[in-house]
Amino acid sequence: MEEKLQEIFRNVFDDESILLTRKLCADDIEAWDSLTYFELIMETEHAFGIKLTAAEITGIKSAGQLMDIICRHLGEQE
Amino acid sequence: MSWQDGKAEWRNMDKIPGRETGFAGLGNASELLRCARRLKKMEKPEPELRIAVLGSCSIQYFVQILYLLLYDRGIYASVYEGMYDGIRMDILDEGSAFYRFCPDMAILLTDWRDIREFPQLFAEEPQTECCVEQILEQHRKLWEALHEKLPECQVIMSNYVVPVERMLGNLECNYAFSRQSIYRRVNEGLAKIRPPYVLLADMDYLASAFGKYSWFDAKAYVLGKLPFALEYTGYAAGLFAKLIGACRGIVKKCLVLDLDNTLWGGIVSEEGAAGIHAGMDDAAGEAFACFQKYVRQLKERGVILAVCSKNEEKDAKEPFLRKPGMILQLGDFSAFYANWDNKAENIRKIAEKLNIGLDSMVFFDDSPAERELVRTQLPMVEIIDVPPEPSAYIQVLEQAGCFHWACLTKEDAARAESYRTQHKREQLLAGAGTYGEYLQRLKMRGSIREVQSAELERFAQLINKSNQFNLRTKRHTQAELEAMMLRDDCRLLAARLSDKFSSYGIVSCVILRKNGTQCMIHTWVMSCRVLKRGLEYLMFAHMLETARAWGCSVMLGEYLPSQRNGMVSGLLPELGFCLLESSGEACEGGVRYAYDLKKEFSAAYYIQEEA
Numbered sequence: 135m136e137e138k139l140q141e142i143f144r145n146v147f148d149d150e151s152i153l154l155t156r157k158l159c160a161d162d163i164e165a166w167d168s169l170t171y172f173e174l175i176m177e178t179e180h181a182f183g184i185k186l187t188a189a190e191i192t193g194i195k196s197a198g199q200l201m202d203i204i205c206r207h208l209g210e211q212e
Numbered sequence: 213m214s215w216q217d218g219k220a221e222w223r224n225m226d227k228i229p230g231r232e233t234g235f236a237g238l239g240n241a242s243e244l245l246r247c248a249r250r251l252k253k254m255e256k257p258e259p260e261l262r263i264a265v266l267g268s269c270s271i272q273y274f275v276q277i278l279y280l281l282l283y284d285r286g287i288y289a290s291v292y293e294g295m296y297d298g299i300r301m302d303i304l305d306e307g308s309a310f311y312r313f314c315p316d317m318a319i320l321l322t323d324w325r326d327i328r329e330f331p332q333l334f335a336e337e338p339q340t341e342c343c344v345e346q347i348l349e350q351h352r353k354l355w356e357a358l359h360e361k362l363p364e365c366q367v368i369m370s371n372y373v374v375p376v377e378r379m380l381g382n383l384e385c386n387y388a389f390s391r392q393s394i395y396r397r398v399n400e401g402l403a404k405i406r407p408p409y410v411l412l413a414d415m416d417y418l419a420s421a422f423g424k425y426s427w428f429d430a431k432a433y434v435l436g437k438l439p440f441a442l443e444y445t446g447y448a449a450g451l452f453a454k455l456i457g458a459c460r461g462i463v464k465k466c467l468v469l470d471l472d473n474t475l476w477g478g479i480v481s482e483e484g485a486a487g488i489h490a491g492m493d494d495a496a497g498e499a500f501a502c503f504q505k506y507v508r509q510l511k512e513r514g515v516i517l518a519v520c521s522k523n524e525e526k527d528a529k530e531p532f533l534r535k536p537g538m539i540l541q542l543g544d545f546s547a548f549y550a551n552w553d554n555k556a557e558n559i560r561k562i563a564e565k566l567n568i569g570l571d572s573m574v575f576f577d578d579s580p581a582e583r584e585l586v587r588t589q590l591p592m593v594e595i596i597d598v599p600p601e602p603s604a605y606i607q608v609l610e611q612a613g614c615f616h617w618a619c620l621t622k623e624d625a626a627r628a629e630s631y632r633t634q635h636k637r638e639q640l641l642a643g644a645g646t647y648g649e650y651l652q653r654l655k656m657r658g659s660i661r662e663v664q665s666a667e668l669e670r671f672a673q674l675i676n677k678s679n680q681f682n683l684r685t686k687r688h689t690q691a692e693l694e695a696m697m698l699r700d701d702c703r704l705l706a707a708r709l710s711d712k713f714s715s716y717g718i719v720s721c722v723i724l725r726k727n728g729t730q731c732m733i734h735t736w737v738m739s740c741r742v743l744k745r746g747l748e749y750l751m752f753a754h755m756l757e758t759a760r761a762w763g764c765s766v767m768l769g770e771y772l773p774s775q776r777n778g779m780v781s782g783l784l785p786e787l788g789f790c791l792l793e794s795s796g797e798a799c800e801g802g803v804r805y806a807y808d809l810k811k812e813f814s815a816a817y818y819i820q821e822e823a
């Protein structure tokens with residue numbers, strides 16, 4: 135999952151050097167703004183076949199939180 | 213890096229979804245956005261067009277993709293992005309950033325949430341009508357305010373996408389006071405009240421075609437105020453890019469069709485006219501019959517049809533003459549090329565015969581190999597990705613949206629007729645001893661007058677679509693021309709022509725500009741259907757009259773070479789203009805000429821002038 139997510143980060147922020155860590159957040163990535171963040175979520179939903187709730191989306195502050203939410207949704211699917 | 217390098221780099225960049233994969237590629241919004249961001253970082257040429265986008269919702273994604281798609285179509289625009297929900301603010305405030313930007317075109321993106329006042333339940337027709345009228349009046353006021361401040365600005369506005377929510381459920385379509393009914397009536401009303409400088413973009417159609425349950429994305433609206441799901445942004449921007457192009461004269465005029473398995477099922481040279489499938493009484497043939505009907509309707513609205521088929525000509529024509537149930541007739545085609553030559557070569561010949569540019573042609577052929585060949589050899593021709601299933605032909609052609617024009621004129625509808633009668637002219641020419649005798653026998657009648665308001669739509673269309681007989685290739689939107697009409701130092705002349713076979717309507721336009729004692733030919737274009745008829749001489753006599761009535765002493769003309777207007781490079785000297793010595797310094801590579809207005813002009817032409 136982390137590999138897939140890292141790929142999405144790199145694509146959306148158009149930066150091949152991004153290394154996904156749990157702490158990664160808006161301050162670390164220059165291209166991270168409300169627009170690209172929204173795209174990131176859309177791409178993530180699409181790639182993992184899940185739908186995040188609006189509350190989850192507004193609550194995410196770091197890549198780690200996003201990973202947890204993805205895991206939770208994937209867990210629910212099983 | 214120069215912009216040419218930038219452009220080259222851009223061309224070599226990752227494939228652009230909208231261009232490489234056609235319609236479907238526009239659905240890949242994230243890829244489009246990524247391309248758009250990279251494009252933004254690159255050095256680009258000086259923008260040639262200023263576009264302002266104003267919207268009720270969040271428009272950033274739309275703006276980014278629109279910019280990309282325009283650039284990909286060769287339109288370098290600088291784009292102003294209005295504030296969130298800033299349509300009224302920008303247009304009604306005379307000192308707004310929007311007016312400071314001074315756009316050539318304004319795009320207004322409406323949203324169903326903009327309409328807040330609805331009739332009460334059980335409202336009678338007068339109240340309902342009044343509600344619709346009020347909404348329309350608000351739009352009229354906005355347009356007029358914008359037009360007064362920017363008379364040359366072309367407005368392209370989306371109509372309302374009728375929402376999915378219905379508090380009356382199915383009853384909404386049963387009562388005129390329902391919200392759904394109001395939205396529909398507003399959309400109808402907009403079409404009725406739009407002035408010529410406003411073009412509507414049918415977003416409600418686009419949304420319905422995809423299905424509104426998926427078009428709308430309530431979560432995206434709540435989170436980012438997106439008017440519709442992100443994945444449709446490419447389609448919406450694609451529609452506007454086409455319309456902006458159309459307002460600038462970038463349009464397709466001609467549909468080139470294959471025959472076997474395109475217009476009918478089967479191969480006529482093997483199965484004979486009786487064996488192919490084309491009629492409504494045959495399941496395999498019905499899809500082709502429907503397609504033929506659709507194509508025939510395209511012809512009736514002014515799209516030129518041509519055949520390009522690998523066949524013996526005799527075999528290829530057989531079904532049109534003998535097969536019952538064929539909708540299209542031989543007379544519907546303005547060019548018919550059935551032979552064994554390379555199709556790219558045939559398409560080139562069709563363009564030559566019809567006097568139109570290759571970039572105004574669309575190629576529809578069921579064979580992937582033929583499409584690939586044409587794509588490689590003639591990249592400027594638009595190729596339709598024809599699916600294997602014939603019943604899907606209409607939808608694919610519809611989705612390609614190649615015939616989105618900025619307007620429809622009577623001349624468009626009459627065009628097919630003038631091409632159809634072309635072979636009669638060719639017979640006349642063959643039978644005439646000299647070209648002059650041919651022109652005499654054509655019994656042409658013409659008139660040259662100042663353009664009237666009702667004719668402006670056609671006038672703008674001709675100026676924007678003509679490529680060959682076009683002295684300076686300066687494009688103008690209808691709004692700009694309307695503003696010029698009102699100026700004392702401008703004269704817009706329109707020429708009409710008819711001959712014994714057809715009436716062409718307005719086929720040539722001139723814009724003259726007075727500057728002191730000089731009269732400048734700002735624009736001179738002529739339809740490719742009436743070249744070499746001597747109309748230019750009759751027009752020039754009128755231009756001289758105008759210049760003399762203005763009290764000018766000299767007429768200035770300029771030939772600005774483009775890739776396509778070589779045929780008029782010698783026009784001005786032929787009319788008696790003298791080359792200006794200083795023309796070496798003229799900008800944009802133009803060649804300047806002058807005509808002393810004391811000099812008399814005489815030329816032989818065979819057009820009887822009508823009052």
